[in-house]
Amino acid sequence: MVSEELTEAEAKVYDRQLRVWGVETQRRLNAAKILIAGLTSGVAAEVAKNIALAGVGSLSLLDSTPCSPDAAPGNFLIPADFMASQSVAEASAETLREMNPLVRIAALPGGIADEPETEYLGGFDVVLLVQAPLHMQLAYDKACTDTNTAFFTACSRGTISYFFENLHVHEWTPMDAPSGAPLQKSLASFTPLESALQHPWKKLSPRYTHKLVYALRVCSEFELREGRRPALADADKLQHRARELALEARAEVAADYPRAPLPKGTIPEDVLPTEVLEELVTGDMELPPVSAVLGGVLANEILKVVSHKGEPVNNFFFFSLMDNIGQIETLG
Structure with a gap:
């Protein structure tokens, strides 16, 4: 009151x-x-x-x-x-x-x-x-x-x-x-x-979406699976997972446009910059x-x-x- x-x-x-x-x-x-x-x-x-x-x-x-x-x-x-x-x-x-x-x-x-x-x-x-x-x-x-x-x-x-x-x-x-x-x-x-962490990647616009969205998604998956925060040594695995999710998103978009090229703005394979991912997993201070x-x-x-x-x-x-x-x- x-x-x-x-x-x-x-x-x-x-x-x-x-x-x-x-x-x-x-x-x-x-x-x-x-x-x-x-x-x-x-x-x-x-x-x-x-x-x-x-x-x-x-x-x-x-x-x-x-x-x-x-x-x-x-x-x-x-x-x-x-x-x-x-x-x-x-x-x-x-x-x-x-x-x-x-x-x-x-x-x-x-x-x-x-x-x-x-x-x-x-x-x-x-x-x-x-x-x-x-x-x-x-x-x-x-x-x-x-x-x-x-x-x-x-x-x-x-x-x-x-x-x-x-x-x-x-x-x-x-x-x-x-x-x-x-x-x-x-x-x-x-x-x-x-x-929120499971948001479909095919609905994200790589031109406007903050790159931390992609980094947070793969890091959260890793943390739940491994029971710990990812470290720099895990960067390659995380980057691989990001490419998998990007390819899945591209395939989903392609299924919506079976007889046409992928629309502009479709998520690329290299959507997650390495420097963003590494900063998220190594920025302890x-x-x-x-x-x-x-x-x-x-x-x-x-x-x-x-x-x-x-x-x-x-x-x-x-x-x-x-x-x-x-x-x-x-x-x-």
């Missing part, structure tokens, strides 16, 4: 953003309950900082990784004088409380479960999982679907990064609706992560500028979701320094 009035302290602290998006939007933010699982990442730190400063109602952090100089090199929320007995979630929570004392910030006990409790996740409005193995992403996505909880998962590796969101069925209004005009509400339907860009866009998405204001990304967002652009892809 959104509270009827902002407190005097809230009105003073959030004065600038109240001028931008209004009291009703701030009320919605103040009532939102957000969970971020995985705090060793710079992306998670960026998102946590941005949504805490925006004034969400409560922010829960989940990551039992013990603090150490090497535990979370990308998380700038962990102070230099951290206590060795603290987890990265606890150390991050302390810094966030100092940034905005008005937000209820909690470091949850325990680690990130492979099989999350569905009812527990249902107590949040948004769940964000960062830098997690694919099987865990799929489990969280399913649990959030069962409880109609908005689900996000994000990854940043080297020069490339992306996030995925599943809002199930989401109602939103335009961000720039004219003052006094009746609100035009729209509905957006989303696809589960598993279905996060780059702060990449994490900052992805974290900023992702935090804004979460604020849009809980406020129901602004058209959401549906359903992947990719950002890479290779092309220095952010691109939305709707898969599934």
Whole structure:
């Protein structure tokens, strides 16, 4: 339930953003309950900082990784004088409380479960999982679907990064609706992560589709089959699989045009550039500028979701320094 009035302290602290998006939007933010699982990442730190400063109602952090100089090199929320007995979630929570004392910030006990409790996740409005193995992403996505909880998962590796969101069925209004005009509400339907990763290649346009789409598909197949992330030594196998999928897509298109040459834009055999694939499997270290860009866009998405204001990304967002652009892809 959104509270009827902002407190005097809230009105003073959030004065600038109240001028931008209004009291009703701030009320919605103040009532939102957000969970971020995985705090060793710079992306998670960026998102946590941005949504805490925006004034969400409560922010829960989940990551039992013990603090150490090497535990979370990308998380700038962990102070230099951290206590060795603290987890990265606890150390991050302390810094966030100092940034905005008005937000209820909690470091949850325990680690990130492979099989999350569905009812527990249902107590949040948004769940964000960062830098997690694919099987865990799929489990969280399913649990959030069962409880109609908005689900996000994000990854940043080297020069490339992306996030995925599943809002199930989401109602939103335009961000720039004219003052006094009746609100035009729209509905957006989303696809589960598993279905999105199985998007038919024959429906992709190689001219416009981000190359990370192809890389992510073959890497996700490998991870589910082998139970581990692919490494550089697996690049040839992954490239071979990409060619197989491309040939299958070409054959499917050819079946639709049995007496004509393949149409322009049909997926080529070499659709996946080697440098893109290698960066995805070898980019173990996060780059702060990449994490900052992805974290900023992702935090804004979460604020849009809980406020129901602004058209959401549906359903992947990719950002890479290779092309220095952010691109939305709707898969599934």
